[in-house]
Amino acid sequence: MTLAVLTSTGNTLEPADAAPLAEELTAALRAAGATEVERGPAGLRHVVERAEQSHEPVLVVADNLVAHPSLLWMLATEPAGRTTALVVPDPAGDLSDDRGKVLPATDGPGTVRYGGAICVAPADLPVLAKVADRPDVFAALLEAGLVPVATPLRLLRAELVHDAAELGRARAEVAAVDEDRARLRMAVKEKDDFFTTYAVSTWSPIVTKASARLRLTPSGVTAISVLFAVAAALAFWQASRPAMIAGGILLYLGFVLDCVDGQLARYTRRFGAFGGWLDTMADRAKEYAAYAGLAAGAERIGLPYAWPLAITAIVLQTVRHMTDAWYGALHDEAASRPRPQAAGGVGARLSAASTRVQGDTGSVAYWLKRIVVFPIGERWALLSVLAIFTNGRIALAGTVICGLVAFAYTLALRSLRALSMRVGVLDTVDTSRFRDDGLLVRRVLSRAKLPAPLAFAALAAVAALALVVALLAGWAEPPAKILLAVVALIVLGAGLPARSRHGGPLDWLIPAFLRAAEYLFVAAVGLSGPAPTPVVFLLVFMLTLHHYDLVARMEKGAPAGRATGDPLGWDGRVVLLAAAALAGVPTAGMVVLAVLVGGTFLINAIADWRTGGTRP
Template sequence: MTLAIVLADPAAGLTTNAGERLADRLAGQWRRAGADDVRVAADLTELAALLAGATGPVLVSGADLVAHTAVLRQLATSPVGPTVALVLTDPPASGQVTVREERGQVVAVGDPEGATGVFGGALRVGRADLPALAAACAAAGSAGGPAVDRLLAELAACGPQIFAHRVRLLVARRVGTPAELAAADAAVGAVDEDKAELRLSVKERDDFFTTFFVSTWSPYVTKAAARLGLSPTGVTMISVAFAVAAAVLFGVGGRPALVAGGVLLYLGFVLDCVDGQLARYTRNFSAWGGWLDTMADRAKEYLVYAGLGYGATHAGVRYGWALAIAAMTLQTVRHMTDAWYGVLHDEAARRPRPAAGEAGGIGGKLNAASTKVQADTGSVSYWLKRTVVFPIGERWALIAVAAALFGPLVALCAVLIWGTLAFGYTGALRTLRARWMRVPVMTTVDAGLHRDDGRLARTLPVARDPLALAMIGAFGAAALLILALRVVQGGGELRGWVVPAGLLVLLGGALGSRATHAGPLDWLVPAVLRAGEYLFAIAVGVAGHAPAWLIFGYVFVLTLHHYDLTARLEKRQPAPPLHRATLGWEGRSLLLGIAAITGIVNIALATLGTYLLVVFVASVVLAWVLLPARARRTPVPVGGGDRSPG
């Protein structure tokens, strides 16, 4: 149950033109915004007493806030995190509390230096952070400005992670006089709330292709989907169907089929944008929907690669499937580095900024340059920076156009070339910036889980430098793959000791499992381990003369498992229920190595791939259907952990 509390001071005496107290009007808005229970508290002592009976998220606002109801609803349903503060972009005025945010997190309150906005007088506190809110009530005192401002400052000092919710297109203002109240009411009345919400469903900052070739008309599709009663999940499923149809047409080949496949791929991407826009427009968020959207995006893209690989092969290209496997492997490793670099930035944002004398060096200069370019929205340098990294919109556009005009071979080669260049560019810059930030991120999580270690890795002796060990293993797998390709192309067979030697080098990366991942570049460890496992599996398949489509299928199942882990990281979800049954990267590699030695590679790839797929599906059903149903039937005691997805 969601509780909303309006703190009556300092504007308790203000009344609207209709004679209604501003605090009472705000309480009514909170009810319309979705709060189950709304109370008006005279001070922080009364607020603390109300918190004692809270069993869900708590919404707190001062009585001096004038805003569209949509602003309050957006704050109450914000998916960015459990605890969120309303942040206004108004220039700081006398008495207003400033905030500084980085990557959507409030990292400083009340410090004018580097301020990016002012506190809007409202916040949502997740159930897990309610003890911190109660402590903030006790510490805030009774003097020193509006109670809600003191409350935010003390809450930030207590340590919870606070995210920022900014107001765009709609109106939110804090008032202190009848004249300010009248002006704010006039500003609210001048905005069409529904039209603004529809425009807000489009991401504020997106990539070039999405911004100019999708978002210019996708809101009309979003509006139609809302009127038809479609859910975001339903739109996601339609998008998957379009992508699968495009993959089939790419596999069929022939100019009409390739052109039709390109059109369907574009429309599928439009729907891929619409599902998120529909979720924001209808405020229909869920952890399941976010997870499904992430997983569907990757599955769609890789099925398209499969269609292109099949089509190229049947058009006479010898290495069609090999190109598809390479594209999938490259893109997955890229995404793993993207995810953990994002965690690096989030962790860095919570730490004190470097002193002026420490901000030099090439890493500091790159960080300053990147921040400057990102702030210069709409400039040529801004769009170049967003395009060169080869985001999903640009990838799908390139595939659609290249496949329609030139065929599957050109499409796959174009994806590989641009993807490799983007990987090199982002990898180099991120490495330099990470060395400058020197933030250990793998020490804040279960490193073994995100490394995807199995029982063997977790029991090996501790060794230093997990990144170096993982890189040696990945390079060993790459060398094994190159050797296998050369020998098999020449019509020969690998010597019996080669695969075991490659396996031993790869498994050396497991020695770093229990080491402290505190190095400035240790955020790369999960991606390097993914690269090593994929390359070794491909090498075993090549050495065992497995069909290319079977190798693709096995690596595809591995990517589903690893994207599940990454999506749970991004959505702040626990580990998959059956994670232990996936054997770990070293356990799977060991089984494939034994299969290569005994000459049953085809059987091993098919059996192990099928087993992992069954475990993945069973884990999904458990995590999103059976366990939540059981939790709903089990009463949760007051003060228990927060099960809500935020």
């Protein structure tokens, strides 16, 4: 449900033109889901009071706006439930669109201007209440520190009109656009990756339209894409040339459907926390299932080292995604409260260069920048092509090599840019939750309150990596129980500064370092056992589901649920795994831990989403 109000922004239309336009806007607002539409400043105050009581969003629309009704619908159905504003491209505008956030232009002209409509989320209603009597509500909201999400026009049209001539031109522009066709094309991400743009998005809208006609839900399409990925993994496991070709094709088609589920959600405006969470979790499960299929197939035909490559790929990709999630949160935090002292330095120059390249859409530099980070489209394309023409081991090796290059590139540049931003982000959330601390850290180790949490987390990851390298190189002989015990203690030491402030410019790396430390310790236990590599992969896979669950709930506005306050945590798992290794039963310990982590994830996810999730 949504409440709406039409406000006057200097409307100079004649009554004969203004009245029909107001009726058109009222009808459009009703179609967008508004249950109540009022007019004028008094109406805005009344609507805000009602909205605060009922916890509903408020659509504030200028009464001289001529626009496609779908634009108001898009504002009212913002997927994450955030405040969002309609913006119009304008090289001389007074606003800038920074990573999808609307900010006042500070250095020269902006890139967009206000389009005359904003949907204020329930969380931001107190800000709207304070400025309800101001003549220019949108400008007042920005002055009060509100940072709306941008809803661009793209293929649709919207214009604020002031006389009959402008009204006629605006209506003609709106009528000239096939609204449904434009919405279908707009369901495709505006700036996607190279492979997705040219090998998927060129024809995926056809599948999206067909899915809508068949009344499939976005989550239903996600489920079908999972079936394709599982079929691809089974084909890779067979490892024959026809099977590898079939697997590559199925993996590609599964990725197409992975794009279609999001396009269908945007086209039909059927969003929900559950759908966003499911899409994120399914993406990772499908990719890692493909890794397992490739490794099992390579082993089936006698190719060694495939499972270690699959484990390396899953660890590398998960740690990368942890840095992606928290760097994105850091960047958004910096954009919402820029600081003057952050204007100089190498990082600031890199940010400016990145902005210039991103603005040069379609150029060679633009595409190279998007390809070098090795996004999901490029990863799945590489897996498919290498599987079709070579074998599972080469496909996994190629994925690992490209992933390492991408990780080194993004980590170096993002660290420099983060230093220039001079803001923290991990201290703005439940730190212990996203650290994934268990009872041992929360109740015992964190009492030390040591400083430098990033240094301790990095040391834990380095110690675990050093043990893995030593075991692989033969510098340490299995079972290496003393070394395992020492490294376990070093890893657990990362919990000593858990209560200290995580507000440093590079502290967004802490979750990634903790994930790396735990996964690498699992690998070390597997090597020292030795435990079967498929079992090591299974445990790491279960752990990644748990950690992606934490991040997905943050990114998709999902309920915290039972994932908050996990009594075991990374520290408890390290203790249990070390105990199993020292007792000489590492394989059994891994299996038990995999069942425990996977079962807990599944039970909690089902329980939380049944009680707090929103299904699309």
